[in-house]
Amino acid sequence: MPDKVVPPSGTVGIVGGGQLGRMLALAAARLGLKSHIFAPDADSPAFQVVAARTRAAYDDELALKTFASTVDAITYEFENIPARTVTLLSSLREVRPSARALDLLQDRFVEKKFVRGLGIETAAFAPVDSEAGARAAFASIGAPSILKTSTLGYDGKGQRRVQSADDAVKAWHELGKTHCILEGFVDFKRELSIVAARGADGSVACYDLVENVHENHVLRTTLAPASDAAQLTPRAIEIARSIAASLNYVGVMAVELFETRDGRLLVNEIAPRVHNSGHWTIDACAVSQFEQHIRAVCGWPLGNPERHSDAVMRNLLGDEVLAWQAPAQERATCVHIYGKSAPKPGRKMGHITKLYPVGKRPSLG
Ligand code: AMP
Numbered sequence: 001m002p003d004k005v006v007p008p009s010g011t012v013g014i015v016g017g018g019q020l021g022r023m024l025a026l027a028a029a030r031l032g033l034k035s036h037i038f039a040p041d042a043d044s045p046a047f048q049v050v051a052a053r054t055r056a057a058y059d060d061e062l063a064l065k066t067f068a069s070t071v072d073a074i075t076y077e078f079e080n081i082p083a084r085t086v087t088l089l090s091s092l093r094e095v096r097p098s099a100r101a102l103d104l105l106q107d108r109f110v111e112k113k114f115v116r117g118l119g120i121e122t123a124a125f126a127p128v129d130s131e132a133g134a135r136a137a138f139a140s141i142g143a144p145s146i147l148k149t150s151t152l153g154y155d156g157k158g159q160r161r162v163q164s165a166d167d168a169v170k171a172w173h174e175l176g177k178t179h180c181i182l183e184g185f186v187d188f189k190r191e192l193s194i195v196a197a198r199g200a201d202g203s204v205a206c207y208d209l210v211e212n213v214h215e216n217h218v219l220r221t222t223l224a225p226a227s228d229a230a231q232l233t234p235r236a237i238e239i240a241r242s243i244a245a246s247l248n249y250v251g252v253m254a255v256e257l258f259e260t261r262d263g264r265l266l267v268n269e270i271a272p273r274v275h276n277s278g279h280w281t282i283d284a285c286a287v288s289q290f291e292q293h294i295r296a297v298c299g300w301p302l303g304n305p306e307r308h309s310d311a312v313m314r315n316l317l318g319d320e321v322l323a324w325q326a327p328a329q330e331r332a333t334c335v336h337i338y339g340k341s342a343p344k345p346g347r348k349m350g351h352i353t354k355l356y357p358v359g360k361r362p363s364l365g
Contacts, residue, residue, distance in 0.1 A: 017044025
């Protein structure tokens with residue numbers, strides 16, 4: 001399919017209706033583009049901010065065909081879309097990032113093999129598809145290690161810590177005897193990520209390397225930029241560029257990294273989409289990750305990813321969103337609330353971004 005530019009007044013189709021789809025649609029609106037959200041849940045937060053919405057299951061072929069016929073380009077806000085959905089949509093409209101990139105990055109085992117093939121470090125890993133496989137993987141990886149489902153995991157779901165071969169077998173049963181990967185536990189110094197965009201013309205724009213603090217496997221806080229990152233940043237950019245170029249990727253991706261105690265960067269995971277650790281870019285950069293993604297998907301030139309402020313982004317989880325009045329009174333704090341109905345414990349309900357002059361971001365703790 002030839003590269004075509006979607007001009008203002010064109011329509012971007014977004015598969016998925018969560019907060020990422022909502023923020024993509026808001027960014028598209030700023031550029032004069034319309035968004036059409038395709039999602040199965042009636043109370044999808046992205047539905048609230050768009051004029052066109054399709055509520056249907058991801059395997060509803062008729063609904064997918066109708067959706068594709070009303071939009072000029074298609075993207076998605078989460079990676080766990082069934083492969084058949086993306087294949088069907090790709091046969092009808094340009095889908096960015098491509099079905100090939102999505103397919104590769106949906107499976108942790110395939111993803112890690114691909115990353116290693118580029119000469120980039122990861123934790124030690126081995127596939128687990130049987131009891132014997134679990135024992136063999138443990139024999140090669142050792143303790144401590146983590147068994148993860150190879151597909152469909154997020155925010156630490158589908159993961160078990162493993163200390164012995166028996167543990168590995170038990171964990172494989174607990175995870176549903178599905179296709180898994182055993183990973184060596186990395187005693188990391190800290191978790192970092194880099195959000196990068198690649199345009200249809202092959203140009204790449206990277207945001208600052210940031211530092212992420214997790215609680216219960218869920219992102220709690222992002223510090224932008226990461227402290228003491230001067231040494232690490234060139235390597236992080238090189239990693240992101242190499243991954244994006246080798247996939248002929250178009251759109252925004254996030255590369256989650258572990259910094260080891262001896263200063264190396266290991267890739268943990270690649271998200272083929274906008275990412276929670278890039279939310280700070282809405283308020284601290286001229287062009288946010290969301291606008292950057294829309295620009296790439298629509299064939300526009302990428303914008304400037306430089307940050308004009310330092311930032312600390314904190315997720316509002318569950319009931320924390322009910323206390324929105326305090327941050328709303330702070331002058332340099334930007335409040336984002338996703339419009340979700342039920343503040344269930346741990347659910348991402350919104351986020352706040354505190355801005356600081358460049359070089360003045362406080363450290364945590
Ligand atoms: P993931 O779903 O792979 O991003 O994992 C969620 C979180 O679990 C990560 O952000 C880390 O805090 C932790 N984690 C995952 N894999 C490893 C590993 N191999 N070693 C140490 N911690 C890990």
